[in-house]
Amino acid sequence: MAKASVDIRSLMTGAAGAGPSSWAAAPGRQVAISFGGGLPDPATFPIEELIADVATVLRRDGDAALQYGGLVGYDGLRESIAERSRRADGRAVDGGNVVLTSGSAHALSLTCFAFVSAGDTVLIEAPTFAGSLRAIRSYGGRLVTVSVDERGMSVDDLEEKLAALKAEGRRPKLLYTIPNFHNPAGVTMSLERRRRLVRLAQEWQFLVVEDDAYGDLRYDGEPLPSLFALDDSGLVLKLGSFSKILAAGLRMGWAIGDPEVVGALTSVRHDMGVSPMVARTIAEFSKVRLEPHIQRLIAHYRGKRDRMVAALGEHCAPWVRFTTPEGGFFLWLELAPGVDPDALAQATAGEDVGYVPGPAFFADGDGRRNLRLAFSFVPSDDIERGIAGLGRALSRSARPT
Amino acid sequence: MAKASVDIRSLMTGAAGAGPSSWAAAPGRQVAISFGGGLPDPATFPIEELIADVATVLRRDGDAALQYGGLVGYDGLRESIAERSRRADGRAVDGGNVVLTSGSAHALSLTCFAFVSAGDTVLIEAPTFAGSLRAIRSYGGRLVTVSVDERGMSVDDLEEKLAALKAEGRRPKLLYTIPNFHNPAGVTMSLERRRRLVRLAQEWQFLVVEDDAYGDLRYDGEPLPSLFALDDSGLVLKLGSFSKILAAGLRMGWAIGDPEVVGALTSVRHDMGVSPMVARTIAEFSKVRLEPHIQRLIAHYRGKRDRMVAALGEHCAPWVRFTTPEGGFFLWLELAPGVDPDALAQATAGEDVGYVPGPAFFADGDGRRNLRLAFSFVPSDDIERGIAGLGRALSRSARPT
Numbered sequence: 001m002a003k004a005s006v007d008i009r010s011l012m013t014g015a016a017g018a019g020p021s022s023w024a025a026a027p028g029r030q031v032a033i034s035f036g037g038g039l040p041d042p043a044t045f046p047i048e049e050l051i052a053d054v055a056t057v058l059r060r061d062g063d064a065a066l067q068y069g070g071l072v073g074y075d076g077l078r079e080s081i082a083e084r085s086r087r088a089d090g091r092a093v094d095g096g097n098v099v100l101t102s103g104s105a106h107a108l109s110l111t112c113f114a115f116v117s118a119g120d121t122v123l124i125e126a127p128t129f130a131g132s133l134r135a136i137r138s139y140g141g142r143l144v145t146v147s148v149d150e151r152g153m154s155v156d157d158l159e160e161k162l163a164a165l166k167a168e169g170r171r172p173k174l175l176y177t178i179p180n181f182h183n184p185a186g187v188t189m190s191l192e193r194r195r196r197l198v199r200l201a202q203e204w205q206f207l208v209v210e211d212d213a214y215g216d217l218r219y220d221g222e223p224l225p226s227l228f229a230l231d232d233s234g235l236v237l238k239l240g241s242f243s244k245i246l247a248a249g250l251r252m253g254w255a256i257g258d259p260e261v262v263g264a265l266t267s268v269r270h271d272m273g274v275s276p277m278v279a280r281t282i283a284e285f286s287k288v289r290l291e292p293h294i295q296r297l298i299a300h301y302r303g304k305r306d307r308m309v310a311a312l313g314e315h316c317a318p319w320v321r322f323t324t325p326e327g328g329f330f331l332w333l334e335l336a337p338g339v340d341p342d343a344l345a346q347a348t349a350g351e352d353v354g355y356v357p358g359p360a361f362f363a364d365g366d367g368r369r370n371l372r373l374a375f376s377f378v379p380s381d382d383i384e385r386g387i388a389g390l391g392r393a394l395s396r397s398a399r400p401t
Numbered sequence: 402m403a404k405a406s407v408d409i410r411s412l413m414t415g416a417a418g419a420g421p422s423s424w425a426a427a428p429g430r431q432v433a434i435s436f437g438g439g440l441p442d443p444a445t446f447p448i449e450e451l452i453a454d455v456a457t458v459l460r461r462d463g464d465a466a467l468q469y470g471g472l473v474g475y476d477g478l479r480e481s482i483a484e485r486s487r488r489a490d491g492r493a494v495d496g497g498n499v500v501l502t503s504g505s506a507h508a509l510s511l512t513c514f515a516f517v518s519a520g521d522t523v524l525i526e527a528p529t530f531a532g533s534l535r536a537i538r539s540y541g542g543r544l545v546t547v548s549v550d551e552r553g554m555s556v557d558d559l560e561e562k563l564a565a566l567k568a569e570g571r572r573p574k575l576l577y578t579i580p581n582f583h584n585p586a587g588v589t590m591s592l593e594r595r596r597r598l599v600r601l602a603q604e605w606q607f608l609v610v611e612d613d614a615y616g617d618l619r620y621d622g623e624p625l626p627s628l629f630a631l632d633d634s635g636l637v638l639k640l641g642s643f644s645k646i647l648a649a650g651l652r653m654g655w656a657i658g659d660p661e662v663v664g665a666l667t668s669v670r671h672d673m674g675v676s677p678m679v680a681r682t683i684a685e686f687s688k689v690r691l692e693p694h695i696q697r698l699i700a701h702y703r704g705k706r707d708r709m710v711a712a713l714g715e716h717c718a719p720w721v722r723f724t725t726p727e728g729g730f731f732l733w734l735e736l737a738p739g740v741d742p743d744a745l746a747q748a749t750a751g752e753d754v755g756y757v758p759g760p761a762f763f764a765d766g767d768g769r770r771n772l773r774l775a776f777s778f779v780p781s782d783d784i785e786r787g788i789a790g791l792g793r794a795l796s797r798s799a800r801p802t
Contacts, residue, residue, distance in 0.1 A: 015515065
């Protein structure tokens with residue numbers, strides 16, 4: 001396109017300067033075996049079932065499914081999500097506590113729009129999901145990080161940060177956490193820490209955004225109560241998604257919480273709501289197919305996790321440390337002192353193996369000695385081959401001992 | 402839900418205070434015959450064709466259609482949209498000029514996020530689409546209104562407003578306009594005004610957002626070049642939508658423009674892109690079905706417009722004035738001096754007929770003597786019945802002459 005001389009960049013807001021980060025790119029372009037993106041396994045997509053359900057919906061309810069459907073979304077799916085929450089969280093919720101969004105990432109974006117003004121203090125975990133970091137920054141949130149260990153977010157560290165903020169006359173507006181099968185750290189927050197976190201939120205009066213995109217995918221152990229289950233103040237908003245338990249390409253997530261909080265999210269959206277066709281199709285799928293589908297996913301992904309853990313033990317043991325996750329998609333590796341992360345990045349490229357380097361998950365460039373592996377996407381039979389390649393790369397990147 | 406005593410509202414941003422306006426509600430709840438919402442006619446939804454196309458897409462490309470698809474959206478649909486623009490606008494564009502969004506409303510929201518900081522001056526038409534008004538306000542835009550007459554936005558008034566802003570040391574950042582079959586005013590901007598507007602944008606260096614959601618639905622006369630077609634600076638961003646030419650429930654729109662502008666929109670979205678399943682289904686539909694479908698829609702909606710115009714002539718002539726729109730969905734009525742708008746609102750409720758009162762489309766509470774009628778949604782055979790009811794209500798709301 002021809003152009004008169006115009007400096008378009010000078011018209012942009014600060015938010016537009018940042019640009020999309022690399023995790024947003026379409027998957028699998030660059031390396032033969034990518035442990036990079038947190039992508040569901042296409043082998044699990046229930047294609048014929050979805051074709052049947054979308055046909056049922058369009059023939060039965062086409063007039064409504066293809067029309068505008070309002071900002072909060074299809075009541076049938078909101079009610080179905082509330083029903084799952086009543087069972088899992090034991091809260092007396094109904095569809096009025098739920099708003100449908102274009103994935104849980106969109107729900108977080110709306111939450112920031114509704115609750116984070118430029119300069120507001122936002123508490124996040126270090127590490128945390130790169131996409132969430134980007135969203136919170138877009139709204140001008142002033143980030144304060146809380147450390148994460150093998151029992152999830154450190155509530156001791158949180159208390160210290162709150163005290164330090166108080167000393168500066170600052171008060172946090174919002175805390176963002178991934179308590180189950182943390183992305184990227186793989187860890188799960190302990191019950192004791194969950195209780196303390198909810199108490200702190202009530203005491204300090206900040207909103208807690210509980211991102212639970214992976215919560216249904218638990219492979220070992222007993223489910224813990226969600227923060228939402230432990231709260232009675234309305235200050236916990238829980239985000240969920242069909243991306244990992246059905247299909248990411250449907251772009252359907254939700255937020256469930258106090259009606260006033262959910263209403264605030266709704267009031268700042270301008271997309272006229274999610275697709276009623278997609279929402280109704282998922283509601284149809286949820287009637288009888290969803291729960292057995294999730295059980296199959298659990299068996300499938302448990303097997304992939306176990307293969308990756310075993311392969312790491314065989315090929316990478318001297319050079320990495322990690323906590324085996326009880327669910328979710330991710331292994332979070334810490335490199336042994338002798339391994340040079342830059343050399344590793346070069347060496348893995350040569351092996352045609354992909355991962356996400358740790359700094360993507362930190363607000364401050366930390367995480368140089370970490371990397372995230374997703375075991376979810378790569379076909380089971382390629383996992384060992386990829387991890388063997390990673391092992392060779394690690395051996396070449398390590399100082400001789 | 403039980404609640405500890407928490408003032409959640411005190412945590413919200415200014416944007417969350419406004420709340421969704423009534424146009425966002427699901428259609429048809431309140432009155433028997435609603436000329437209110439700008440809704441497509443469900444009788445036009447190509448249900449069996451969409452079922453066939455979604456099945457084709459899921460069987461052929463299920464792995465990609467149900468996976469994350471990246472922030473800009475499915476290349477095949479972006480290229481198809483660019484191809485239509487090459488034909489209509491004569492611009493040398495390709496898929497790289499296009500970003501897919503959740504309807505054109507979402508594209509406007511992203512544009513504001515990328516270009517409107519709190520306090521920035523934004524030029525809008527008076528009247529304008531209520532949803533757009535709400536979006537621009539959410540981002541803190543300082544609105545300056547430009548009047549609209551039967552030839553569209555008054556560029557004379559625009560020049561006066563620009564001069565007045567300059568005198569105050571202010572410079573507009575963005576101008577939002579609906580040049581074709583204006584919502585709500587029904588009018589179309591003349592070619593001479595289009596040329597002058599583009600020249601002014603280049604001279605003053607502001608972004609023009611050309612909302613063309615209705616542009617394909619022209620019932621009379623020859624198409625005029627779009628603002629995008631007349632610009633060579635990159636300062637015109639054109640928004641489009643499948644809501645009116647296919648189905649609103651698919652929630653698929655786009656922005657087409659300079660790659661730097663389109664990239665700015667992409668950089669501030671956090672929804673991980675539109676549904677690849679829906680985008681690929683629309684691309685499949687666009688291969689051979691879309692153009693004949695649009696021709697059928699034109700014939701269908703032309704008939705509805707003509708019925709409403711005829712019915713207004715028969716039942717309402719003494720009390721209203723309007724310009725017959727050459728396309729789109731709307732008639733914009735001005736009440737004769739003797740009609741009391743409040744009495745009319747009461748009387749139409751009694752007749753079970755709905756419309757949108759004029760003030761919804763003004764930033765400043767103006768428009769008390771206007772109302773918008775959509776002829777698109779109500780079944781053809783109900784149009785005359787509804788307009789007859791409106792005529793009775795008008796007769797009861799008018800001063801005896």
